[in-house]
Amino acid sequence: MNPVITIVGRPNVGKSTLFNRLTRSRDALVADFSGLTRDRHYGKGRIGERAFICVDTGGFEPVAKTGIVAEMAKQTKQAVAESDIVIFLVDGRLGMAPQDRVIADFLRKTGRPVILAVNKTEGMQAGVVTADFHELGLGEPFPISSAHGDGVRGLIDDALDSLGIAEPDEEELANDPNRPMKIAVVGRPNVGKSTLINKLIGEERVIAFDMPGTTRDAIEVPFERNGKPYILVDTAGLRRRGKVFEAIEKFSVVKTLQAIADCNVVILMLDAQQDISEQDAHIAGFIVEAGRALVVAVNKWDGIDAYVKERARLEIAQKLRFLDFANVHPISAKKGTGLKELFKDVDSAYAAAMAKLPTPRLTRILQEAIEHQQPKRVGMGRPKLRYAHQGGMNPPIVVIHGTSLSGVTDSYKRYLEGRFRDVFKLRGTPLRIQMNTAKNPYVDADKGKKGKKR
Known part of the structure; x- marks a missing residue:
């Protein structure tokens, strides 16, 4: 089961920015409930081959008793209870606030694993910007920049490594x-x-x-x-x-x-x-x-x-x-x-x-499909699809190699998908088509010649 990573912190420390970077886009797996600062968003994130569910929460004030702030705190507490690990995000530019201490005390009592991330540290010395946050007692602060992506990959790798999660074969x-x-x-x-x-x-x-x-x-x-x-x-x-x-x-x-x-x-x-x-x-x-x-x-x-x-x-x-x-x-x-x-x-x-798709048969189906209907021309040339192999399963992934494949239209990809489905009887599963364009070995050589002429 994919682990749940919950982002917690006081208002305006960059939680939503980090969430958007981890989920990459607000696609079908992200639900935007009304009130961006009041409610939470959830989405599917992936680092390398490891997937996770990411939860963005509203500004957290654990001691709030009444009003909308108390309801936000209630939801955040529930989010922490349901999570596998918590990223406690603080603002490196504003420094530590009294509210950070209150949140840290709450997180310690929950017993959930916590990683302390110091945001907005771009252009600053890591040792200086994280110094004050050591007194929160949540381990070594992790300097990152949600907006620029600095340190985010390492942060999530550490979070997943601490859970001992390996990608299943x-x-x-x-x-x-x-x-x-x-x-x-x-x-x-x-x-x-x-x-x-x-x-x-x-x-x-x-x-x-x-x-x-x-x-x-x-x-x-x-x-x-x-x-x-x-x-x-x-x-x-x-x-x-x-x-x-x-x-x-x-x-x-x-x-x-x-x-x-x-x-x-x-x-x-x-x-x-x-x-x-x-x-x-x-x-x-x-x-x-x-x-x-x-x-x-x-x-x-x-x-x-x-x-x-x-x-x-x-x-x-x-x-x-x-x-x-x-x-x-x-x-x-x-x-x-x-x-x-x-x-x-x-x-x-x-x-x-979970079907296995042999490379010789995939390539033969590809060549037969091209003979029946070639891809459209792009400029003076036409995309050349040379061979195909299986790149994964659940769902099946067909990787097609060739040149100028960026010009292959979505409609032609659907045509190829239909051909592969018919032959391999892939009814009931999505099928992914990936295009892998070969690098032109003459591009760098041409650049070198132009440099010599100058």
């Missing part, structure tokens, strides 16, 4: 016959996620209640089906961000993101009796960004007439068209209909995500 895990497949069931509140899990395992293992928000945490439930071990993960329903009010529910969102990142296959549940919403598309975006194999289950299919069924099919095809790689199954979690076909596709989606 996906190929080794896939070849382990005793490792159960982990399946996360996600969707909006009250679509029937807990009901589906209870029906699959044959008992009331998780609370299923006709009220949105019943499930607050990600619950893992081991079970066997046809002699094969699985782990089902029941997650909290992800609401539209304007509807998420309670602090505990907002951290249910973090747990759901962790469950998606940690699973092998995601079952995205939709409600056939409701329209496909923008939030359904957001959840689907989380899954695609994480690169997880996917099966779509349209629940409560038994309770609608033929007209509504046809409208639901059209809505899914239009609003979730970026999920065209995934199979869609109408089911009834309550009655148990359609579950056999659903799990058949869960198994095939996982097999596709």
Whole structure:
């Protein structure tokens, strides 16, 4: 499971700047709740091959008793409780403030690992700017610059190293016959996620209640089906961000993101009796960004007439068209209909995500695709795609080598993706196409000749 790194500090020390640098962009995995300084943001960060969940909190005043400041402190305390490690950010230019001592005392009492980071140290001597902060008693202060990126890589490397986190070998895990497949069931509140899990395992293992928000945490439930071990993960329903009010529910969102990142296959549940919403598309975006194999289950299919069924099919095809790689199954979690076909596709989606793609066959498919349709010209030339090999799995990554590949259009990449999918039967998993342009050996030589002429 990806670790949670929470950034804590008093107002205006650069927490959000550090968060934005770690997450690189406010993409689908970042939820911007209203009130940037009051609420928190969460996002997916990555340093090298190691991924983590990053949480940005509002300005922290632990002793606040009433008002919005107290609510901000309550959320930050909950964030610290849910985190694996805390980055305590202070302002190196303003120096240590009395509030920093109060926050340090609070963090010591929580027992959570803490790394003290001194921000805004660009252009200053590290020993001088960090000197005052030694008295906080939180170990060696780490000088960084959130705005310029100085020291940020080393800070996160130290944080992850202190947790002893190693990146799993996906190929080794896939070849382990005793490792159960982990399946996360996600969707909006009250679509029937807990009901589906209870029906699959044959008992009331998780609370299923006709009220949105019943499930607050990600619950893992081991079970066997046809002699094969699985782990089902029941997650909290992800609401539209304007509807998420309670602090505990907002951290249910973090747990759901962790469950998606940690699973092998995601079952995205939709409600056939409701329209496909923008939030359904957001959840689907989380899954695609994480690169997880996917099966779509349209629940409560038994309770609608033929007209509504046809409208639901059209809505899914239009609003979730970026999920065209995934199979869609109408089911009834309550009655148990359609579950056999659903799990058949869960198994095939996982097999596709972990498929091995031989280099000779990939290159042959690439050359056949080029013969059928060449990429568009760029200026006077045309991109030359020479060979391809597999660059990773879960999701499968196809790396294509050649020259002038920056000119390959997105539509041509989708064309190649379709060819690879058809041949290798990669149904149910995202597929990444990466272009690796060879360096022109004559560029430096030409520059040298021009220099000599001068």
